[in-house]
Amino acid sequence: MLELKNISFDVADDKGQKEIIKNLSLTIDDHKFVVITGPNGGGKSTLAKLIAGIEKPTSGSILLNGEDITETSITERAKMGISFAFQQPVRFKGIRVLDLLRIAAGKNLSVADACQYLSEVGLCARDYVKREVNASLSGGELKRIEIATVLARSTQLSVFDEPEAGIDLWSFQNLIKVFERMRKITNGSIMIISHQERILDIADEIVVIANGTISKQGPKDEILPELLGTTSAINSCDRLEKGDSQK
Amino acid sequence: MIDEIQKRILEEVADLHTVPEGAYNIRANSKMAARNTTANIDIISKEDGSGIDIHIKPGTKNESVHIPVVLSQSGLKEVVYNDFFIGEDADVVIVAGCGIHNCGVQDSEHDGIHRFYVGKNAKVRYVEKHYGEGDGEGKRILNPGTEVYMKENSSMEMEMVQIKGVDSTVRDTKAELAAGARLVVRERLMTHGDQHAVSNYVVELNGEGASADVVSRSVARDTSYQKFDSRIVGNAPCSGHTECDAIIMDKAKILAVPQLEANDLDSALIHEAAIGKIAGDQIIKLMTLGLTEAEAEEQIINGFLK
Numbered sequence: 133m134l135e136l137k138n139i140s141f142d143v144a145d146d147k148g149q150k151e152i153i154k155n156l157s158l159t160i161d162d163h164k165f166v167v168i169t170g171p172n173g174g175g176k177s178t179l180a181k182l183i184a185g186i187e188k189p190t191s192g193s194i195l196l197n198g199e200d201i202t203e204t205s206i207t208e209r210a211k212m213g214i215s216f217a218f219q220q221p222v223r224f225k226g227i228r229v230l231d232l233l234r235i236a237a238g239k240n241l242s243v244a245d246a247c248q249y250l251s252e253v254g255l256c257a258r259d260y261v262k263r264e265v266n267a268s269l270s271g272g273e274l275k276r277i278e279i280a281t282v283l284a285r286s287t288q289l290s291v292f293d294e295p296e297a298g299i300d301l302w303s304f305q306n307l308i309k310v311f312e313r314m315r316k317i318t319n320g321s322i323m324i325i326s327h328q329e330r331i332l333d334i335a336d337e338i339v340v341i342a343n344g345t346i347s348k349q350g351p352k353d354e355i356l357p358e359l360l361g362t363t364s365a366i367n368s369c370d371r372l373e374k375g376d377s378q379k
Numbered sequence: 380m381i382d383e384i385q386k387r388i389l390e391e392v393a394d395l396h397t398v399p400e401g402a403y404n405i406r407a408n409s410k411m412a413a414r415n416t417t418a419n420i421d422i423i424s425k426e427d428g429s430g431i432d433i434h435i436k437p438g439t440k441n442e443s444v445h446i447p448v449v450l451s452q453s454g455l456k457e458v459v460y461n462d463f464f465i466g467e468d469a470d471v472v473i474v475a476g477c478g479i480h481n482c483g484v485q486d487s488e489h490d491g492i493h494r495f496y497v498g499k500n501a502k503v504r505y506v507e508k509h510y511g512e513g514d515g516e517g518k519r520i521l522n523p524g525t526e527v528y529m530k531e532n533s534s535m536e537m538e539m540v541q542i543k544g545v546d547s548t549v550r551d552t553k554a555e556l557a558a559g560a561r562l563v564v565r566e567r568l569m570t571h572g573d574q575h576a577v578s579n580y581v582v583e584l585n586g587e588g589a590s591a592d593v594v595s596r597s598v599a600r601d602t603s604y605q606k607f608d609s610r611i612v613g614n615a616p617c618s619g620h621t622e623c624d625a626i627i628m629d630k631a632k633i634l635a636v637p638q639l640e641a642n643d644l645d646s647a648l649i650h651e652a653a654i655g656k657i658a659g660d661q662i663i664k665l666m667t668l669g670l671t672e673a674e675a676e677e678q679i680i681n682g683f684l685k
Contacts, residue, residue, distance in 0.1 A: 184667055206666040215667065222664040225624070226596075226682035235678065236668045281668060 272303035392476030437466030453483020511544030558586025570603035599631035613646025
C-alpha cells in the first residue's frame with residue numbers, strides 16, 4: 133500500500149515560489165487499478181515523479197507498506213518495488229531492447245523470456261529484441277518497450293505517466309488492450325495518468341487532480357459519468373474504434 | 380616462450396586463448412615468438428628486420444591472419460612495418476593488436492605501420508585492438524599508422540578499438556579507393572586519467588562508385604584529451620560519410636574536426652559530429668530500473684562503446 137500524506141511541492145519561478153502540489157493526501161491500496169486524470173498543468177506528472185523519487189516533496193511524507201520512504205533515492209524505491217514508465221521514454225545509443233529488459237528484470241533474462249514481455253505489449257519479439265533503443269524506433273515502439281520494462285520488473289506498484297502521450301491514435305488503440313490485459317493478470321497495483329476514456333473505464337478508482345489538489349476521487353462508476361465530455365475523459369474517434377473508417 | 384603476462388595481453392588484444400588457427404605471427408618484446416603460414420598465406424620477415432610482409436594468394440577464402448604484438452618489458456621502443464598484399468577475390472579476416480604491460484619507470488612505445496594493398500574484388504575484415512596495463516610510472520605509447528590502397532570493387536571493414544590503459548596515441552589512417560571500392564571504419568575509443576589520443580583519417584575516393592563510411596564513437600573521462608580529425612575527399616562520382624559521436628565526462632576535452640572535400644560534381648559527402656555529456660534522464664531511467672547512479676553510467680558507456 134502506498135500512502136501520500138500532506139504532500140506539497142514548490143518550485144521557484146519568476147514570481148518567487150510556485151506551489152505545484154498543495155497538501156495532497158492519497159492512498160493506493162494493494163491490487164488496485166487507479167487512474168489519475170485532470171487538466172494539463174494540474175500536477176499529475178509531478179505526483180508520479182514524487183512517488184518514483186525523481187522529485188522530493190517540499191513537505192509531507194510518502195509511505196510504502198507503512199515504511200517512510202520520503203528520503204529514499206530513486207534506486208532504493210525501485211528496489212523496494214516501485215516502477216515508473218516515463219511519459220517520454222528515453223533513448224540509448226548502443227543499448228539493445230534485450231539489455232534494457234535484462235536490467236529491468238535484474239537478471240540475465242533469456243531471449244525467450246524477453247520475447248515473452250515484448251509479445252505482451254504487442255511487438256513481434258524476434259524483430260525487436262536485438263534492436264537498439266535509439267532514434268530508429270518510433271514513438272509508439274518506444275512506449276511499448278517502456279511498458280515492457282515495467283512488466284519485466286513485475287513490482288508491487290507500477291506507475292505509468294500518460295502512456296497515450298506522443299503516439300498516434302491507432303497505436304494507442306492497441307496499447308489500451310495491453311492495459312486491459314495487465315489489469316487482469318497483475319498481482320500488484322497500477323497507477324496510470326491518462327485522459328483516455330477507455331483507460332478510465334477499466335479503473336477501480338478515479339482520482340481527478342487540478343491545481344495541485346484532488347478535486348474528485350471515488351469508484352469509477354461514480355466519477356466517470358461526471359467526467360464524460362470534459363478534457364479529463366477524451367473519447368477516441370468512434371469510427372476508428374469500431375474499425376469502420378473504410379466505409 | 381610466452382609467459383603469463385604476455386598470454387593475458389594476447390587475450391585482451393586478439394581474443395587468443397591458445398595458438399590461433401590459420402596463419403599467425405606473434406611478436407613479443409621486439410622478437411618473433413611464434414609464426415605459422417598456410418598454403419595460401421605466407422609471412423616473410425623483411426630483410427632489414429623492420430617488420431613482416433604478409434602475402435595472401437588470390438582467391439583465398441575464409442582464412443584468417445593474426446599478428447598480435449606484446450610488449451611486457453619496460454623501456455622498449457620500436458617501429459614495425461607490416462605490409463599486407465591481398466590477392467584478387469580473396470576473402471580474409473586479419474586480426475592485429477598491441478598490448479603493453481609496463482610496470483617500470485621507462486616509457487614503452489610501439490609504432491606499428493600497417494600497409495594494405497587490397498586486390499580487385501577482394502574482401503577484408505580487419506580488427507585492431509589496443510590495450511595497456513601495468514602500474515609503473517613509464518608511459519604506454521602506441522602510434523599506429525595505417526595505409527590502405529584499394530583496387531576496383533574491393534571492400535574493407537576496419538574495426539579499431541582502444542578502451543583502456545594507453546597513455547598516448549596518435550593514429551594516422553590513410554586510404555585511397557579505386558572505382559567501386561568500399562571502406563567501412565568503426566573506431567571505438569575510451570580515454571581516462573591524463574591520456575591523450577589523436578585520430579586522423581584521410582580517405583580519398585578516386586574512382587566512380589567508391590564509397591567510405593568512417594564512424595568514431597568515443598568516451599573521454601577524467602582530464603583526458605581526444606582529437607578526431609576525419610577528412611573525406613571525393614575525386615570522382617562517389618559517396619562518403621564520416622561521423623564522430625562522443626560522450627564527454629569530468630574535466631575531459633574533445634575536439635572533433637570532420638572535413639569534406641569535393642572535387643567532383645557528383646561526389647555526395649556527409650559529415651556529422653556530436654559531443655555531449657550523458658543525458659540526465661538516461662541515468663534517471665536506469666535508476667528507476669534499480670541501478671545506482673554509478674551502475675547506470677557504466678551501462679550507458681558500455682552500450683555506447685559496444
